[in-house]
Amino acid sequence: MVHRVCGLLLAGVLAVSASTDISLKGTVKDESGNAISGAIVTLVKKSAMKDTTDAQGVFELVTPVGVATPYAISVPASSRVTGTGNMIQFSLTGLIEQGNIAIFSSSGRQVTSIDLGRREEGKHSVTLPSLTPGFYVIHLAIGNEIITRKLMNTGNGLYISETGLETGNAGFAKSAAAAVDTLIVTKADYTTVKLSLDTYTKSDIAVVLKKGGTVVECPELKLPAISAITYSNKKHPSPWDFKFMDLPRVTTKALWECRRKEIWEMSQEYLYGHLPPKCDVVGTVSGGSITAKCTYNGKTANVSLNASGSGDILVIDFGAGAPKPPNSRTASASGATFLSAANSLYGTTDMGICMASAWGVGRIIDALEQNPNSGIDPKKVITTGCSTNGKQALIAGVFEPRVAICMPVEGGCGGTCSWRVSSEYGHGNSNTDCQDITHLETNWTGTVTRNTWERGNPTIDKLPFDQGELMALRAPHPMMAYDNGKEQYKWLCNRGNTAAAQACHWIYKALGVSDNFGFVQPDPGHGHCSFPNTLNSTATAFYDKFLNGKTDADTHILTWNKESEETAKWFDFGTAEDQWDTTLVLE
Numbered sequence: 117m118v119h120r121v122c123g124l125l126l127a128g129v130l131a132v133s134a135s136t137d138i139s140l141k142g143t144v145k146d147e148s149g150n151a152i153s154g155a156i157v158t159l160v161k162k163s164a165m166k167d168t169t170d171a172q173g174v175f176e177l178v179t180p181v182g183v184a185t186p187y188a189i190s191v192p193a194s195s196r197v198t199g200t201g202n203m204i205q206f207s208l209t210g211l212i213e214q215g216n217i218a219i220f221s222s223s224g225r226q227v228t229s230i231d232l233g234r235r236e237e238g239k240h241s242v243t244l245p246s247l248t249p250g251f252y253v254i255h256l257a258i259g260n261e262i263i264t265r266k267l268m269n270t271g272n273g274l275y276i277s278e279t280g281l282e283t284g285n286a287g288f289a290k291s292a293a294a295a296v297d298t299l300i301v302t303k304a305d306y307t308t309v310k311l312s313l314d315t316y317t318k319s320d321i322a323v324v325l326k327k328g329g330t331v332v333e334c335p336e337l338k339l340p341a342i343s344a345i346t347y348s349n350k351k352h353p354s355p356w357d358f359k360f361m362d363l364p365r366v367t368t369k370a371l372w373e374c375r376r377k378e379i380w381e382m383s384q385e386y387l388y389g390h391l392p393p394k395c396d397v398v399g400t401v402s403g404g405s406i407t408a409k410c411t412y413n414g415k416t417a418n419v420s421l422n423a424s425g426s427g428d429i430l431v432i433d434f435g436a437g438a439p440k441p442p443n444s445r446t447a448s449a450s451g452a453t454f455l456s457a458a459n460s461l462y463g464t465t466d467m468g469i470c471m472a473s474a475w476g477v478g479r480i481i482d483a484l485e486q487n488p489n490s491g492i493d494p495k496k497v498i499t500t501g502c503s504t505n506g507k508q509a510l511i512a513g514v515f516e517p518r519v520a521i522c523m524p525v526e527g528g529c530g531g532t533c534s535w536r537v538s539s540e541y542g543h544g545n546s547n548t549d550c551q552d553i554t555h556l557e558t559n560w561t562g563t564v565t566r567n568t569w570e571r572g573n574p575t576i577d578k579l580p581f582d583q584g585e586l587m588a589l590r591a592p593h594p595m596m597a598y599d600n601g602k603e604q605y606k607w608l609c610n611r612g613n614t615a616a617a618q619a620c621h622w623i624y625k626a627l628g629v630s631d632n633f634g635f636v637q638p639d640p641g642h643g644h645c646s647f648p649n650t651l652n653s654t655a656t657a658f659y660d661k662f663l664n665g666k667t668d669a670d671t672h673i674l675t676w677n678k679e680s681e682e683t684a685k686w687f688d689f690g691t692a693e694d695q696w697d698t699t700l701v702l703e
Contacts, residue, residue: 137179137316137317138159138162138165138177138178138179138316138317139177139178139179139316139317139318139319140159140175140176140177140178140299140313140316140317140318140319140321141174141175141176141177141178141318141319141320141321142174142175142318142319142320142321142322142323143169143172143173143174143175143321143322143323144157144169144173144175144301144303144323144324144325145173145322145323145324145325146306146324146325146326146327147324147326147327149495151169151171151172151173151174152169152173152303152306152325153169153170153171153172153173154168154169154303155168155169155173155175155301155302155303155306155323155325156168156301156302156303157169157175157177157299157300157301158299158300159177159297159298159299159300160297160298160300161213161214161296161297161298162177162297165177165179204217204241204242204244204254204256205239205240205241205242206239206240206256207238207239207240208235208236208237208238208240209237210237211234211235211236211237212232212234212235213234214231214232214233214234214296214297215231215232215233215235215256215257216229216230216231216232216255216256216257216296217229217230217232217242217244217254217255217256217257218230218254218255218257219244219247219252219253219254219255220252220253220254220255221252221253221341227247227252228244228245229336230242230244252266253265253266257296257314296313296314296315296316297313297316298310298311298312298313299311299312299313299321299323301323301325303325305327305328306325306326306327306328307325307326307327307328307370309323309324309325310333311323332363332368332370332371332373332374334361334363334373334374334377335361335362335363335374337360337361337377337378337381338360339360339381339382339385339386340360342386342564342568342569342574343568343574345574345578345580347359347578347580348577348578349577349694350536350577351536351685351686351687351688352534352536352582352584352615352619352686352687352696353580353581353582353585353694354688354693354694354695354696354697355375355379355581355585355588355619355622355623355696356375356696356697356700357693357694358374358375358378359378359382359580359581360378360382360580361374361375361378363375365691365693366702367700367702367703368702368703369627369702369703371702372626372627372702376589379581379585379586379589380515380589382580382581383581383586383589384471384562385564386564386565386569386579386580387561387562387564387565387569387579387586388467388468388470388471388511388515388561388562389465389466389467389468389471389561389562389563389564390465390466390467390471390562391467391471391474391475391515392412392458392461392462392465392467392475393412393462395410395411395412395461395479396410396411396412397409397410397411397479397482397483397486398411398486399482399483399484399485399486399487400483400487401483401484401487401490401492404422404423404424404425404445404447405420405421405422405423406420406421406422406423406447406480406483406484406490406492407419407420407483408420408479408480408482408483410457410461410479412461412462415460415461415462415463416461417457417458417460417461418457419454419457419476419479419480419483421447421448421449421480422447422448423445423446423447423492424445424446424447425440425444425445425446426443426445427442427443427444427445428443428491428492428493428496429441429443429444429445429492429493429496429497429498429663430444430445430446430447430480430484430492430493430496430497430498431444431445431446431447431498431500432447432449432477432480432497432498432499432500432509432512433446433447433448433449433500433501433505433509434448434449434450434451434473434499434500434501434505434506434508434509434512435448435501435502435503435504435505436501436502436503436505436525436645436647437500437501437502437505437506437509437523437525437647438500438523438525438596438598438647438655439647439652439655441498441655441656441659441663444498445492449473449476449477449508450469451468451469451470451472451473451476451508452469452472453476454469454472454473454475454476454477455467455468455469455472457476458472458475458476466562466563466564467562467563468559468560468561468562468563469508469558469559469560470507470508470510470511470512470530470560470561471511471515471562473499473508473509473511473512474511474512474513474514474515474516476512477497477499477512477516477519478516478518480497481494481497481516481518481519484497494518495518495520496520496663497518497519497520498519498520498521498522498523499512499513499516499519499521499522499523499524500522500523500524500525501524501525502525502526502644502645502647503525503526503527503528503644503645504557504558504560506524506525506526506527506528506531506532507524507527507528507530507531507560509522509523509524509525509527510522510524510527510531510532510587510597511531513590513593513595514586514587514589514590515589517590517593519593520593520594520662520663521593521594521595521596521658521659521662521663522590522593522594522595522596523595523596523597523598523655523658524595524597524598525597525598525645525647526598526599526600526605526608526644526645527597527613528551528607528608528609528612528613529542529550529551529552529553529556529607529609529612530553530556530560530561531583532583532587532597532599532613532616532617532635533550533583533608533609533612533613533616534582534583534584534609534612534613534615534616534619534686535552535553535576535579535582535583535612536576536577536579536582536612536615536686537550537609537611537612537615537616537682537686538550538551538552538553538609538612539552539553539554539575539576539577541609541611541612542554542555542609548606549606549607550606550607550608550609550611550612551607551608551609552576553565553569553570553576554569554570554571554572556570582616582619583616583619584615584616584617584618584619584620584623585619585620585623587616587619587620588619588620588623588624588633591623591624591627591629591632591633592624592627592628592629592632593632594632594633594658594661594662594671595620595632595633595634596633596634596635596636596654596655596658596671596673597613597617597633597634597635597636598635598636598637598638598647598651599613599614599617599635599636599637599638599676600637600638600642600644601637601638601639601641601677601680602641602642602643602644605644608644610637610676610677610679610680611680611681611682613635613637613676613680614637614676614677614680614681614682615682615683615686615687617635617637617674617676618683618687619687619696620633620635621633621635621674622696622698625698625701626700626701626702627702628701628702630672631671631672632662632671633674634654634658634671634672634673634674635673635674635675635676636651636654636673636675636676637675637676637677637680638650638651638675639677654673657669657670657671657673658671
C-alpha cells in the first residue's frame with residue numbers, strides 16, 4: 117500500500133531508540149595476506165577515536181559504555197506540509213553529530229545525497245531536488261540508524277511507502293546506505309587507505325595496505341544515466357582521462373586508482389550489472405566438494421563446485437578452457453548456475469551470467485579461505501573457458517581480483533574484443549561479420565543493456581570506455597588471453613581482439629607490469645575452442661611464474677596477426693585530452 121503525500125514525508129511513524137555507539141572491528145594486512153602491526157586507525161568525524169593494530173593486525177574502535185548520546189527519530193505520518201516543493205520532515209529528541217539523506221534509482225544508482233550535518237533537538241525540514249518520473253529508494257541516515265522507503269514519482273505527484281523496504285533487491289542494494297563516516301588507516305611506508313562506512317557497527321572490516329605510493333582521495337562518482345551520456349568517441353577512449361570525476365589526467369599510480377574506480381563502476385552501471393552486496397559465507401571443503409553457504413537478509417543459497425584431480429591449484433573451468441597445470445584440480449562452473457543462486461538469495465539482480473560468474477567464483481574463494489587445511493590454496497585459483505565460457509572466465513577474473521590467473525580463450529564480443537571494432541564490422545551475419553553488441557546470443561551483459569546498447573540506442577561510440585580498459589582493471593594481477601586466428605570464425609572478430617589487447621597491454625605497461633598480461637592470436641589452422649598444442653608453452657610460462665615461483669619464466673607474450681592490426685584506425689596518440697600515451701610510466 118502507498119500513501120500520497122503533499123510534498124514528501126517519510127510515511128508511517130518511526131520512533132527509534134538509538135545511540136551513536138561505535139563498534140568497529142577488523143584486520144589490516146598487506147597484499148600477501150600478512151598481518152600489519154602498528155597501523156593507525158581513525159575516523160574522520162570522530163577523530164578522537166584511535167587504535168593501533170596489534171601483532172595479528174587487529175584493530176577495534178569502540179565507544180566506552182555510557183559515553184554515547186541517546187536520541188530518537190520521529191518521522192510523522194501526516195501529510196500536513198506548509199509551502200510547496202519536495203520536502204522531507206523529521207523530528208529529533210536529542211542532538212546528532214551527523215546525518216544524511218540519499219535517494220537511489222531503482223537500478224541502484226545514487227541520484228542525490230544531502231549532508232544533514234549537526235542537528236539540534238526539534239523538528240527539521242529538508243527540501244529535495246526535482247526527480248524525473250520513476251521509482252526510487254530513499255534513505256534517511258541519522259547517526260548509525262537508517263530508515264528506508266520506496267518512492268515513486270508519477271509525474272503528477274510523489275508517493276512513498278508506509279513501511280520499510282527490504283534491501284534484498286540487488287538493483288539498489290549495492291548502495292544500501294549513504295556513508296556515515298570514513299575510516300582512515302595509515303602506516304609509514306604504506307599507502308593510506310580511506311574506507312567509506314555505511315554504519316558505525318561492523319565487525320568484519322578487512323583493510324589491505326600496499327607498499328609505498330601517494331594518497332589521492334577520489335571524489336564522489338556520480339554517473340549519469342545511459343540516456344544522459346554526452347561523451348562520444350569513435351576511437352578508443354584514453355584510459356588516462358577521467359570522464360566523470362573532477363580530477364586531472366592520470367600521471368601517477370595513485371591517480372590511476374581513482375580512474376580504475378571510475379571504470380570499475382561504469383562497467384557495472386553501463387554493461388554487466390552490479391556485483392551484489394556481501395553475504396555471510398560459511399564454507400565447507402570435503403575432498404573435491406567445495407560449498408559456500410551464503411546468507412543475506414534471512415535468506416540462504418549454496419554455491420558449490422566439485423573438483424577432480426589432486427594438488428593445491430584449483431582450475432575453475434567454465435568450459436573448453438586452456439590446458440591445466442600439473443598438481444591441479446579442475447572444477448566445471450556455470451555462470452547461469454551462479455546467477456540462479458544469486459537471484460534466489462537477493463530476490464533479483466541486474467547481472468548477466470558474466471558478472472554472476474565473478475560473484476560465484478568469489479564465494480568459492482571465500483569458502484577456501486575459511487578452510488586453510490583443505491589442500492586447495494585460495495591464492496592459486498585459475499579461471500578459464502572458451503567462447504561463451506571465455507567471457508565468463510574473463511569477467512570472473514577481472515571483478516574477483518583474488519583469482520591468481522585469468523586465462524580466457526576466444527572470448528570474442530562481450531569478452532576480449534573491442535566493442536567499437538566489433539560494431540564497425542558487425543552487421544548481424546556471423547558467417548561474414550564480427551559479432552557486435554546488437555547481436556548478442558544470450559544474457560552475457562546485464563539487464564541495463566537490453567533496451568540501450570543492444571538496441572543501438574545509444575550507439576556504442578557513447579560508451580565512455582572500451583573492453584581493453586575493462587580488462588586492465590585486473591592489473592597488476594596476471595592474465596593470459598587467447599584468440600583464434602582462423603578467418604573462418606568471423607564472429608570472433610580478430611581485429612577487435614587485437615585492439616583490446618593493445619589497449620590492455622599499454623595500461624599494464626604504464627603500471628610497470630607489462631609481463632603480467634599476455635595475448636596470443638595464433639596462425640590460422642585450429643578449430644574453434646580446440647586449443648593447439650603449440651600454445652601450451654605460453655600457458656605453462658604463466659603457471660610457472662605466477663604459481664610455481666619461477667621468476668625467470670618468460671611471460672613477455674604479445675602476438676597477433678598483422679592483418680588484424682589497425683592501430684591508427686582505433687587509437688589517437690599524444691598527450692592531449694582523450695589521447696593515448698603509450699610511453700607513459702606511472703610513478
